[in-house]
Amino acid sequence: MQQGEHFSDRLEAVRTRINTACAAHGRSPEEVVLMAVSKTRPPEAVREALAAGLRHIGENRVQEAAGKRRDGGLTDGFWELIGPLQSNKARLALEAVDRIQTVDRLKLVERLDRVCGEMGRAAFPVLLQANVAEDPAKHGCRAEDAPALAEAIQASAHLRLEGLMTIGELTLEEGRVRRTFARLRELRNHLALATGLPLPVLSMGMTGDLEWAIAEGSTLVRVGTALFGERA
Ligand SMILES: *Cc1c(COP(=O)(O)O)cnc(C)c1O
Numbered sequence: 001m002q003q004g005e006h007f008s009d010r011l012e013a014v015r016t017r018i019n020t021a022c023a024a025h026g027r028s029p030e031e032v033v034l035m036a037v038s039k040t041r042p043p044e045a046v047r048e049a050l051a052a053g054l055r056h057i058g059e060n061r062v063q064e065a066a067g068k069r070r071d072g073g074l075t076d077g078f079w080e081l082i083g084p085l086q087s088n089k090a091r092l093a094l095e096a097v098d099r100i101q102t103v104d105r106l107k108l109v110e111r112l113d114r115v116c117g118e119m120g121r122a123a124f125p126v127l128l129q130a131n132v133a134e135d136p137a138k139h140g141c142r143a144e145d146a147p148a149l150a151e152a153i154q155a156s157a158h159l160r161l162e163g164l165m166t167i168g169e170l171t172l173e174e175g176r177v178r179r180t181f182a183r184l185r186e187l188r189n190h191l192a193l194a195t196g197l198p199l200p201v202l203s204m205g206m207t208g209d210l211e212w213a214i215a216e217g218s219t220l221v222r223v224g225t226a227l228f229g230e231r232a
Contacts, residue, residue, distance in 0.1 A: 017211060036227055040064075084102055127203055166184045
């Protein structure tokens with residue numbers, strides 16, 4: 001964090017951005033969860049976020065999340081995996097976090113379900129990550145593969161599908177970014193109809209595009225830089 005800038009000031013600035021975007025689009029700020037993305041930050045950063053009243057903590061790497069939680073003694077908070085997950089790290093992920101936002105392929109669904117069974121976990125919450133921007137560099141399932149994956153999660157014994165997640169297009173063009181977010185919302189609506197599940201969570205929007213995500217219905221914004229400063 002830069003000198004002279006306090007977490008509380010940054011948090012207030014982010015809250016103001018969220019409130020302003022909600023007001024502009026007829027939404028209540030209570031509909032939008034602010035997640036603190038603490039990847040690359042020390043446990044103290046997480047502690048500061050928790051002390052300020054944030055509950056959702058986002059981490060990209062399973063080992064980093066597990067280490068921070070264990071070595072930092074951080075038992076509080078609702079920790080979420082927002083980075084790609086290899087099947088062979090399923091068990092570690094299930095031990096380290098409270099929700100996995102990056103389920104994007106059948107093999108991972110099957111592995112998570114089986115390990116949840118072995119661990120005696122029931123209804124473990126997951127989000128489906130969809131690459132609606134069709135960016136070859138990004139993880140996430142293709143939109144056309146999402147229905148089969150949603151059905152597989154619904155049919156699983158130990159997983160509960162709560163919604164969808166995406167990463168916006170890396171461009172400053174508002175129209176393009178918003179179209180991507182709108183596509184995720186439409187996909188969610190489609191899957192909710194097809195499965196009968198409510199799928200309330202739309203995880204979209206980061207430091208650079210959270211206003212556009214809120215405009216398109218985001219219920220959870222994942223914010224790192226605006227809360228903690230630039231990553232080294
Ligand atoms: C790093 C990361 C974020 C936060 O990005 P900022 O631009 O620092 O707010 C959000 N979502 C995912 C998936 C990330 O990897």
